[in-house]
Amino acid sequence: xxKNIKLSEKKVLSTPPIIYLTILFLIPTIIMVFxxxxxxxxxxxxxxxxxxxxxxxxxxxxxxxxKFAFSNYFLWQLCIRSLYFSVITTVCCxxxxxxxxxxxxxxxxxxxxxxxxxVIIPFWSCFLIRIYAWMIILGPQSGVSHIINYVIGIMGFQxxxxxxxxxxxxxxxVYINLPxxxxxxxxxxxxxxxxxxxxxxDLGATRLQSFLKITMPLSLPGxxxxxxxxxxxxxxxxxxxxxVGNNCSLMIGNLIxxxxxxxxxxxxxxxxxxxxxxxxxxxxxxxxILARRSGALQYANK
Amino acid sequence: MKKFCxxxxxxxxxxxxxxxxxxxxxxxxNYLADSTIVDFExxxxxRLSQTFFxxxxxxxxxxxxxxxxxxxxxxxxYAVEELSKMGKLQKLDKxxxxxxxxxxxxxxxxxxxxxxxxxxxYAYTPVFLAYNKDIFNKLGIVPNTWAVIFEPKYLKKLKxxxxxxxxxxxxxAAALMYLGKNPNSTNIxxxxxxxxxxxxxxxxxxxxxxxSYYRGLLRGDIWLSMSYSIDIYKTLQDAKASHSPINIGVxxxxxxxxxxxxxxxxxxxxxxxxxxxDFINTILQPKNAYALASSTGSSIPNKTAFLLLTPELRNTExxxxxxxxxxxxxxxxxxxxxxxxxxxxxxxxxxxxxVN
Amino acid sequence: xxxxxxxxxMLICGISGFLFLYIPLIVVVLFSFNDSRVNVGWVGFTxxxxxxxxxxxxxxxxxxxxxxxxxxxxxxxxVLGTLAGVSLHKYKVPxxxxxxxxxxxxxxxxxxxxxxLFFILINFTLGLASIVLAHSAFCISFVAIAVRTRMHGMxxxxxxxxxDLGASPFKTFFLILLPTIFPGVVAGGLMAFTLSIDDFIIxxxxxGPGSTTLPLAIYSMLKMGVTPEINAVSTVIIVFTLALxxxxxxxxxxxxx
Numbered sequence: 001x002x003k004n005i006k007l008s009e010k011k012v013l014s015t016p017p018i019i020y021l022t023i024l025f026l027i028p029t030i031i032m033v034f035x036x037x038x039x040x041x042x043x044x045x046x047x048x049x050x051x052x053x054x055x056x057x058x059x060x061x062x063x064x065x066x067k068f069a070f071s072n073y074f075l076w077q078l079c080i081r082s083l084y085f086s087v088i089t090t091v092c093c094x095x096x097x098x099x100x101x102x103x104x105x106x107x108x109x110x111x112x113x114x115x116x117x118x119v120i121i122p123f124w125s126c127f128l129i130r131i132y133a134w135m136i137i138l139g140p141q142s143g144v145s146h147i148i149n150y151v152i153g154i155m156g157f158q159x160x161x162x163x164x165x166x167x168x169x170x171x172x173x174v175y176i177n178l179p180x181x182x183x184x185x186x187x188x189x190x191x192x193x194x195x196x197x198x199x200x201x202d203l204g205a206t207r208l209q210s211f212l213k214i215t216m217p218l219s220l221p222g223x224x225x226x227x228x229x230x231x232x233x234x235x236x237x238x239x240x241x242x243x244v245g246n247n248c249s250l251m252i253g254n255l256i257x258x259x260x261x262x263x264x265x266x267x268x269x270x271x272x273x274x275x276x277x278x279x280x281x282x283x284x285x286x287x288x289i290l291a292r293r294s295g296a297l298q299y300a301n302k
Numbered sequence: 303m304k305k306f307c308x309x310x311x312x313x314x315x316x317x318x319x320x321x322x323x324x325x326x327x328x329x330x331x332n333y334l335a336d337s338t339i340v341d342f343e344x345x346x347x348x349r350l351s352q353t354f355f356x357x358x359x360x361x362x363x364x365x366x367x368x369x370x371x372x373x374x375x376x377x378x379x380y381a382v383e384e385l386s387k388m389g390k391l392q393k394l395d396k397x398x399x400x401x402x403x404x405x406x407x408x409x410x411x412x413x414x415x416x417x418x419x420x421x422x423x424y425a426y427t428p429v430f431l432a433y434n435k436d437i438f439n440k441l442g443i444v445p446n447t448w449a450v451i452f453e454p455k456y457l458k459k460l461k462x463x464x465x466x467x468x469x470x471x472x473x474x475a476a477a478l479m480y481l482g483k484n485p486n487s488t489n490i491x492x493x494x495x496x497x498x499x500x501x502x503x504x505x506x507x508x509x510x511x512x513x514s515y516y517r518g519l520l521r522g523d524i525w526l527s528m529s530y531s532i533d534i535y536k537t538l539q540d541a542k543a544s545h546s547p548i549n550i551g552v553x554x555x556x557x558x559x560x561x562x563x564x565x566x567x568x569x570x571x572x573x574x575x576x577x578x579x580d581f582i583n584t585i586l587q588p589k590n591a592y593a594l595a596s597s598t599g600s601s602i603p604n605k606t607a608f609l610l611l612t613p614e615l616r617n618t619e620x621x622x623x624x625x626x627x628x629x630x631x632x633x634x635x636x637x638x639x640x641x642x643x644x645x646x647x648x649x650x651x652x653x654x655x656x657v658n
Numbered sequence: 659x660x661x662x663x664x665x666x667x668m669l670i671c672g673i674s675g676f677l678f679l680y681i682p683l684i685v686v687v688l689f690s691f692n693d694s695r696v697n698v699g700w701v702g703f704t705x706x707x708x709x710x711x712x713x714x715x716x717x718x719x720x721x722x723x724x725x726x727x728x729x730x731x732x733x734x735x736x737v738l739g740t741l742a743g744v745s746l747h748k749y750k751v752p753x754x755x756x757x758x759x760x761x762x763x764x765x766x767x768x769x770x771x772x773x774x775l776f777f778i779l780i781n782f783t784l785g786l787a788s789i790v791l792a793h794s795a796f797c798i799s800f801v802a803i804a805v806r807t808r809m810h811g812m813x814x815x816x817x818x819x820x821x822d823l824g825a826s827p828f829k830t831f832f833l834i835l836l837p838t839i840f841p842g843v844v845a846g847g848l849m850a851f852t853l854s855i856d857d858f859i860i861x862x863x864x865x866g867p868g869s870t871t872l873p874l875a876i877y878s879m880l881k882m883g884v885t886p887e888i889n890a891v892s893t894v895i896i897v898f899t900l901a902l903x904x905x906x907x908x909x910x911x912x913x914x915x
Contacts, residue, residue, distance in 0.1 A: 013745035024795035028776035042637030103672025133682030236765035248654035263644035371867035
């Protein structure tokens with residue numbers, strides 16, 4: 001009898017969220033995959049779907065959208081550039097975020113919460129504001145622009161435009177994603193036992209050696225978690241290239257947005273969204289396999 | 303507890319805001335005079351809620367994407383034709399429209415909507431090139447031709463300082479006019495030629511930009527822009543107000559210029575049709591058309607209001623050109639051409655052409 | 659003595675990291691008080707951009723929309739997320755756990771685009787309601803995770819004890835379980851509220867007529883370039899976030915763990 005109650009309780013608890021998320025997450029995703037195989041409608045993307053409802057006997061699925069996407073050079077260019085920007089962003093976040101996380105983890109307990117809060121505050125303010133900050137700083141008339149252009153002018157180069165460039169895109173991506181790197185790194189570094197480091201120092205290791213041989217490998221799970229949290233949102237970001245980039249710094253997200261909200265080719269947009277998802281999954285899988293092979297995770301979990 | 307109060311208050315505010323009837327307008331950015339909003343809200347006892355778009359294609363995409371809920375949409379010529387063909391528009395009840403006689407007869411009964419079944423002319427906006435006078439004087443270039451944005455001999459001097467619109471129709475029209483073709487051509491050979499031209503030139507362009515190009519002009523880092531008259535009107539005012547050292551010039555092109563004829567239409571599923579007619583009637587009043595023309599610098603088809611304008615504005619060649627023979631309006635593409643041009647446009651915009 | 663663990667180089671790197679995080683925000687705030695239309699040099703102190711801001715009807719409406727959407731969608735996600743979190747902890751429901759975990763990892767763009775297609779297909783009018791549905795859907799996961807984390811530290815035997823003493827499952831849930839996990843629920847709710855109020859990408863795709871939220875309004879302002887009004891809005895939002903984060907960290911410190 002007890003088991004029956006338990007069963008029904010399980011149903012009562014889990015059914016509402018399951019239904020809600022199935023309707024608002026699973027079904028939409030399936031629809032999107034389905035749309036990728038439809039033909040673009042004569043008046044925007046909605047036509048094939050209506051056609052399908054009106055004519056249930058004839059299902060005209062097509063692979064043309066995939067063909068168009070794969071046979072075009074620009075899509076590969078966008079994919080490679082998105083990967084490139086996201087990897088650079090992840091690496092930069094790691095370089096800037098690691099000492100930051102380390103500093104928080106190693107500081108006195110009473111300061112730790114405040115420092116952590118200081119990282120979280122910019123993360124909780126809308127990311128558009130954070131992009132805007134760089135639009136001011138890198139703007140053609142800003143002090144930074146003047147100084148840089150003055151310096152490279154002395155060196156004999158043409159003045160550069162800091163804003164509306166790939167440089168600006170990467171800086172903004174790093175800036176808006178940095179907290180995602182710091183938080184998991186901190187969570188990991190905080191757990192480290194300092195005695196191990198001290199022991200290694202006593203045994204004659206230099207600071208650098210003990211960092212490379214002990215702290216780094218131990219923090220690998222944090223590095224991987226942080227990298228995933230930075231990498232995934234960066235790759236689909238269309239706002240940053242749109243606001244601070246130029247023709248040569250567009251990313252795959254821009255294509256998706258353009259297909260849905262400008263040229264009305266939903267099938268091509270869906271194909272691109274699927275390619276983007278596969279890219280994310282592929283990279284995550286590669287990283288997971290590498291991590292497992294290196295054995296770092298098991299070592300760190302101890 | 304305090305926070306809970308704040309939440310409850312915000313919820314109440316939210317509900318309160320919902321309680322006032324709304325008229326939902328979908329309109330291009332900066333395309334309505336503030337005084338008109340006040341006037342309209344007073345008359346209809348409702349709230350005017352504006353949603354903005356930057357590009358007619360963006361508007362079409364949103365409306366096609368089941369964008370029900372709008373009461374009035376501002377649609378450019380080809381958008382009216384496409385929307386009516388899609389069956390997204392209501393036929394206007396002429397009895398409910400007051401003041402249509404104010405509209406100049408030459409703007410009535412247009413090609414894209416015979417008999418004005420669906421649309422009422424709102425305003426029109428010429429598309430031309432605006433440029434930095436000092437730099438062009440120094441370079442000795444006169445931008446009275448579309449060649450300056452397509453021809454390598456000009457592009458080499460202007461590299462990285464040109465912007466063109468991010469909407470396919472305008473860029474294709476400019477290329478087609480430069481090639482001596484009909485700007486509305488649906489001939490695949492013409493379109494291919496235009497596309498090749500754009501492809502080659504786009505490496506020299508700084509950005510596809512319909513939203514903020516005029517700021518670049520005013521700052522001085524952009525020297526030549528495909529521009530709307532209303533943006534330039536505002537920019538010239540800003541330049542004057544801020545005593546900007548930059549001289550912005552305007553020139554029409556000898557090959558011809560596009561005129562975006564914008565209209566008001568009521569979508570089929572508009573929730574508040576009564577307000578929609580109220581709004582159209584408000585716009586048709588000469589005082590509101592006058593406000594539109596003098597505050598935004600758009601060209602108005604309202605002949606009564608036109609006479610109220612200052613002679614200076616009336617005689618501005620790039621707002622009310624005296625010779626209309628080289629001015630074209632967009633006509634709708636057939637679905638096939640639209641898909642083709644959209645695919646070309648996707649490739650043009652997404653590809654990085656770097657020229658050294 | 660403990661501070662000696664921090665080497666000089668680490669201190670310098672860390673502090674420059676903080677500077678990198680804060681200087682841009684400080685620039686935004688400072689220039690909101692600058693008496694010049696262009697954000698170039700310091701001209702003089704003024705509050706006029708705030709005056710412009712508080713008389714901008716469209717912007718105020720957008721803020722009201724944002725608050726309302728965030729409130730309702732965090733409410734929905736708190737209810738459903740709590741159920742999900744409890745059931746994730748107590749039972750093995752593979753379908754539910756993947757439905758909770760995948761949306762967190764999925765690119766937001768994918769969620770936004772697929773929801774847009776979905777709403778159009780079922781002929782659902784895009785607007786406030788569609789945004790609320792979309793937001794509550796992706797916020798459920800965060801609430802569920804917060805609740806589950808809280809339950810990890812809980813002694814399950816008190817639930818059994820309550821049941822053995824004759825309490826109905828319903829009573830056990832509301833009188834025993836809910837008070838125990840309440841900090842987790844609040845933390846999840848706050849998280850959902852901020853996620854919803856800050857969200858841009860999903861809102862961008864699911865918004866319709868008359869449902870402009872604050873991030874959408876800021877976006878359309880940003881597209882037209884740098885103006886001091888944006889600095890003023892941003893400053894208000896930064897201050898609001900500062901207050902909310904501080905309150906949240908006081909109420910439920912485990913949110914930040």
